[in-house]
Amino acid sequence: RVLVFAKxxxxxxxxxxxxxxxxxxxxVQQIQGGWTGFDVAIATPDMMRDIGRLGKVLGPRGLMPSPKAGTVTTDVEDAVKGFKAGRIEVKNDKTGNLHLPVGKKSFESDKLRENFVSALNQITRMKPSGSKGRFVQRVFLTTTMGAGIKVDFVKETEK
Incomplete structure (x- = not known):
């Protein structure tokens, strides 16, 4: 579900x-009241002044629009179509770990597996030509606040 702050x-x-x-x-009023019934928030740059006060509500949930994530843009049409088509935000930390969602609790197990394998295959295809050795060293699957489970990466991508 895509929400757009625009006038x-x-x-x-x-x-x-x-x-x-x-x-x-x-x-803005609805969200300040506690409503967060959306998955992605997109905003136009002129709306950021009004949205700034929602940082305490949206920030911890990872829903705050930001230019880095492509959710603050003047090209609202492309952003909406991209997120409706399944575009996700991938984050990495300073140690080289990638963090990306592959599904939600409500998804069927087959759909979660399909999303997971698709994400692994896409990451593998993105290997730079100058990179030597194994591009993906280890893979762990976890819930938002749960313990990680090691996945045999080679076996998963071959299935």
Whole structure:
């Protein structure tokens, strides 16, 4: 579910692109009241002043729009279509670990496995040509706050 903070013409473009929720001050009020019924929040740069006060609510949930993640943009149509098509945000830390979601608790086990294998295959295809040796060293699967389970990466991608 994609939420877009926009006004005027940009709001109309977001609706036409397929955004589930579009608004400005009304959405800010709803979110301040505790509502977070969306998966991605996209914003136009002019709305960031109003959205800034939502940082304490959206930040810990990873929903705060940011230019780095591509969720603060003037090209709302492409952003909405991208996230509706399944684009996800991949994060990495200073030790070279990649963090990416492959599903939700409500997903069927077959769908989770399909997403997981697809993500591994995509990461493998992104190997730079100058990189030598094994590109992916180890793979762990975990819930948001759970313990990690080591996955035999070679066997998973061959299935």
């Amino acid at each position: 005027g013409e940009q709001a109309d473009v977001a609706r036409q692109a397929g955004a589930d929720f579009v608004g400005s001050d009304d959405l």
